[in-house]
């Protein structure tokens with residue numbers, strides 16, 4: 001079943017974690033009003049699309065070369081079976097307005113039982129014309145902050161007092 005995304009209000013904070021409202025952040029990209037200008041904004045808008053279960057947008061922003069490997073059913077299954085809980089961009093290379101390739105490393109948090117888990121991925125993006133596309137990504141081992149840095153789960157505690165507790 002595909003849940004319609006229309007229920008997420010544009011006046012709520014954007015799911016991608018930017019401080020803007022949804023209506024001023026990822027929504028114009030999801031609606032096709034504007035192309036995402038950078039690899040990072042495309043990545044953020046794809047996270048928001050997973051969050052709001054906008055399968056059409058996820059398919060549309062996969063590079064055409066890779067589309068056949070990720071069927072609508074698979075994308076819908078991932079979107080519908082996961083409760084996303086936050087996004088942190090860890091690193092980016094190129095992917096600016098004038099570039100045609102870009103790399104974005106991120107942590108996407110999701111709920112699992114009572115706790116949180118992380119998807120840590122380095123994604124590659126490519127621009128064709130004015131449109132950025134998701135090309136592919138490498139799954140990475142769980143992101144480990146330094147011991148006195150904030151925990152990846154956004155609890156506000158230091159890593160050593162939270163998921164990094166020995």
Ligand SMILES: [Zn+2]
Nearest residue numbers: 014016025026
């Ligand atoms: Zn956003």
Ligand SMILES: [Zn+2]
Nearest residue numbers: 151153162163
């Ligand atoms: Zn934690």
